[in-house]
Amino acid sequence: MNEPIPEEVWESSGRFYDPFRPNIEPNGFFSLEEMLASRNDTLSAIRNVFCQSSLFIFTLGLTEAWINGEHGYVYPMCPGTVVGEFDEKKHSFINYRYPQIFRDLHDSFNLIKKVNPSIKLLLTVSPVPLTATAANQHVLVATTYSKSTLRAVADDMVSSSTDIDYFPSYELITSFPFRGMFYQENLRNVTDEGVDFVMKTFFSCLGDQNIINAIPNKPASEGTYPVIKNEDIVCEEEMLSAFSSKG
Numbered sequence: 001m002n003e004p005i006p007e008e009v010w011e012s013s014g015r016f017y018d019p020f021r022p023n024i025e026p027n028g029f030f031s032l033e034e035m036l037a038s039r040n041d042t043l044s045a046i047r048n049v050f051c052q053s054s055l056f057i058f059t060l061g062l063t064e065a066w067i068n069g070e071h072g073y074v075y076p077m078c079p080g081t082v083v084g085e086f087d088e089k090k091h092s093f094i095n096y097r098y099p100q101i102f103r104d105l106h107d108s109f110n111l112i113k114k115v116n117p118s119i120k121l122l123l124t125v126s127p128v129p130l131t132a133t134a135a136n137q138h139v140l141v142a143t144t145y146s147k148s149t150l151r152a153v154a155d156d157m158v159s160s161s162t163d164i165d166y167f168p169s170y171e172l173i174t175s176f177p178f179r180g181m182f183y184q185e186n187l188r189n190v191t192d193e194g195v196d197f198v199m200k201t202f203f204s205c206l207g208d209q210n211i212i213n214a215i216p217n218k219p220a221s222e223g224t225y226p227v228i229k230n231e232d233i234v235c236e237e238e239m240l241s242a243f244s245s246k247g
Contacts, residue, residue, distance in 0.1 A: 010084040060150040123154040127173035
């Protein structure tokens with residue numbers, strides 16, 4: 001299945017922005033040709049990764065998205081939050097349900113297998129909760145729906161193919177035995193200690209002691225890692241929340 005690349009381009013103050021990578025150049029591209037060349041280079045690099053890799057690790061994050069209602073393609077964030085203009089006649093919010101997520105992920109992996117039949121897929125689920133939602137419900141409920149649905153999709157994907165596996169990074173961070181100890185003060189971002197714990201667990205499953213030993217043990221308070229302050233966190237969901245509050 002080969003679908004044409006959408007021709008949509010956003011222009012602001014004489015600069016050009018890629019709707020599908022709006023943050024790639026914060027100040028925009030100098031020309032349309034420069035933007036298209038960058039997009040084509042990225043697509044070529046992605047194809048090369050699929051062709052050359054033996055293992056592709058994919059993290060499922062959330063179920064909410066914004067789409068172009070006329071043509072059906074998906075934006076990485078709501079138009080107008082970073083650049084572009086939101087048009088309620090053109091842009092629609094969608095909260096994907098299990099059947100479509102499973103089908104799209106299954107079809108995507110089949111497409112990758114066509115260019116690299118020997119590649120294998122490792123699925124994970126992001127432990128980072130939503131900080132804002134466009135669904136008409138509390139963000140805690142929205143987060144539970146997203147993570148539960150994606151976790152179920154991952155499990156059934158594993159059951160459907162011998163070339164797909166799952167690693168429980170989500171469970172290692174969020175499960176009750178760990179009492180939320182791997183979250184930063186904002187209760188959203190994962191601490192460096194949490195990342196190290198997940199990575200050590202991953203490589204221990206592979207029996208690679210050299211990599212395990214290379215992962216530092218010092219906590220962030222000892223200066224091994226930079227500590228991210230709450231006010232330094234910028235994410236697309238917060239942009240969406242700020243954008244929607246202006247209406």
